Amino acid sequence: MVDVVCSRVTRRLEVVGLVGLVAVLATGCSASEVIAFGWPEGVTEQAERMRTLWIGSVIASLVVGVIVWVLILWPVAFHRKRTDEIPRQFQYNLPLEIFYTVLPLVIVTVLFYFTATTQNFVQAKVEDPDLRVRVVGFQWNWEFQYLRDEAGPDGRFDPMRTEAGTPVSTLGSSSTVPILVVPTDRIVEYRIESEDVIHSFFVPDFLFKRDVFPQPEKNDSDNVFQTTVDEEGAFVGRCAELCGTYHAYMNFELRALPVGLFDRYLDLKAQTNPVTQQPYTTADALTELDCGELCAPQALTTTPFDTDRTAREASGGSTN
Numbered sequence: 001m002v003d004v005v006c007s008r009v010t011r012r013l014e015v016v017g018l019v020g021l022v023a024v025l026a027t028g029c030s031a032s033e034v035i036a037f038g039w040p041e042g043v044t045e046q047a048e049r050m051r052t053l054w055i056g057s058v059i060a061s062l063v064v065g066v067i068v069w070v071l072i073l074w075p076v077a078f079h080r081k082r083t084d085e086i087p088r089q090f091q092y093n094l095p096l097e098i099f100y101t102v103l104p105l106v107i108v109t110v111l112f113y114f115t116a117t118t119q120n121f122v123q124a125k126v127e128d129p130d131l132r133v134r135v136v137g138f139q140w141n142w143e144f145q146y147l148r149d150e151a152g153p154d155g156r157f158d159p160m161r162t163e164a165g166t167p168v169s170t171l172g173s174s175s176t177v178p179i180l181v182v183p184t185d186r187i188v189e190y191r192i193e194s195e196d197v198i199h200s201f202f203v204p205d206f207l208f209k210r211d212v213f214p215q216p217e218k219n220d221s222d223n224v225f226q227t228t229v230d231e232e233g234a235f236v237g238r239c240a241e242l243c244g245t246y247h248a249y250m251n252f253e254l255r256a257l258p259v260g261l262f263d264r265y266l267d268l269k270a271q272t273n274p275v276t277q278q279p280y281t282t283a284d285a286l287t288e289l290d291c292g293e294l295c296a297p298q299a300l301t302t303t304p305f306d307t308d309r310t311a312r313e314a315s316g317g318s319t320n
Contacts, residue, residue: 002161002304012302016239021199033221039051039054039108040204040207042161042205042206042207043205043206043229043230043231043233043235043256044205044206044207044227044228045228045230045259046121046122046206046207046208046228047205047206047208047226048119048230049121049122050118050122050207050208051207052118053115053118056114057114058110058249060107060110060111063165064107064177071220079227085213087132108263122208123216123222123225123263124226125189125224125225125226126187126226127189128149129186129187129189129226130183130186130187131145131146131182131186131187131189132148132149132157132188132189133145133146133147133180133182133188133189133190133191134147134157134191134192134193134285135180135190135193135196135212136192136193136203137192137193137194137195137197137199137201137212137243137249137250138146138194138195138196138246139196139197139243139244139246140239140241140243140244140245140246140247140250141171141172141173141174141178141250141252141253142172142178142180142237142250142251142283143169143170143171143172143178144169144170144178144180144252145159145160145167145168145169146160146168146169146266146269147191148159148160157191157271160266160270160278161238161270162269162270162271162272163270163271163272163279164272164278164279166198166266166270166279168266168270168279169266170282172252173304174304174305175304176216176255176300176304177251177252177253177298177302177303177304178252178282179252179253179254179255179282179286179299180237180252180253180254180255181255181257181262181265181282181286182255182256182257182262183229183230183256183257183258183259183262183263184227184229184230184231184232184256184257184258184259184262185230185259187226187227187228187229188226188227188228188229188258189224189225189226190210190224190225190227190319191210191223191224192212192216192223192224193208193213193214193215193216193223194213194214195214196214197214197243197244198211198213198214198241198243199212199239199243199250200212200239200240200241201237201239201240202236202238202239203235203236203237203254204236204238205228205235205236206235208227209224210222210223210238212241213243225294226303228255229254230292231256232256232257232258232294233255233294234252234253234254234255234256234294234296234299234300234301235253235255235256235301236251236252236254236301236302237251237253237254238250238251238252239251239254245272246305251302251305252298252299252302253300253301253302255286256292257289257291257295261289261291261294261295265285265289265291268280268284268285268288268289269282269285282297283297283298284297285299
């Protein structure tokens with residue numbers, strides 16, 4: 001009788017496994033996507049650590065889940081009532097009680113350890129990063145300023161200056177998506193602040209975001225974080241905090257260049273364009289680098305949005 005029941009259970013498990021395999025293949029997921037259980041791949045060292053934590057946590061959860069399912073289904077399958085005879089009763093089982101008390105504590109402790117170490121890694125800061133950038137959010141765009149290596153007497157890091165004495169920066173507008181150019185394989189520090197309401201600096205490929213507060217030093221908020229981008233490319237950035245009428249269009253682009261190209265880019269940004277007799281704009285500097293699509297002068301991941309209310313009203317829109 002037991003052999004028959006086991007055979008039926010085995011067949012059912014085979015069917016369930018086959019259905020699961022077909023379901024996975026039908027979704028079109030790649031092997032890496034299946035192994036990651038839906039967690040996307042990031043482009044920073046911090047994102048990779050979070051991905052590892054996620055995969056490990058899900059695998060541990062599935063193992064615990066399988067154990068629980070077996071403990072539930074085993075008595076259902078093999079200890080069903082067959083006669084009117086009352087089965088043997090157990091009032092206490094000390095080893096079992098110790099087991100189901102200690103095991104959850106071990107699981108929580110291990111999960112807490114790996115979560116805490118990953119969080120510490122993601123939020124870690126070195127004293128001397130390779131590059132500092134001030135990120136200024138405002139309704140409804142961004143400005144990025146490259147900062148000097150050393151802090152001034154007031155503890156603030158002043159922006160680098162062009163030959164004309166203006167800050168080396170990129171400013172977004174209704175017609176221009178601001179492009180933040182950073183080097184790959186270097187530690188970049190972001191110092192974020194807002195000029196008006198709360199915004200949120202979010203690069204989806206970083207798998208990380210940080211709220212942008214006005215006067216962060218008075219709001220008891222940590223407005224500094226660091227990342228290291230591993231891959232070259234163009235990555236869309238967004239505001240992830242509802243901040244007003246055009247919040248959904250408050251985008252920017254992060255462009256990651258190889259170290260050599262980035263150094264040339266920053267040198268150009270500090271110089272005067274001999275053609276226009278003005279400091280190099282981001283578009284002009286990228287065009288001068290001439291490195292193909294990676295140096296495209298316009299954003300590759302998003303488009304500008306006209307936030308001029310007068311223009312929208314003239315085109316048939318309404319304002320409140």
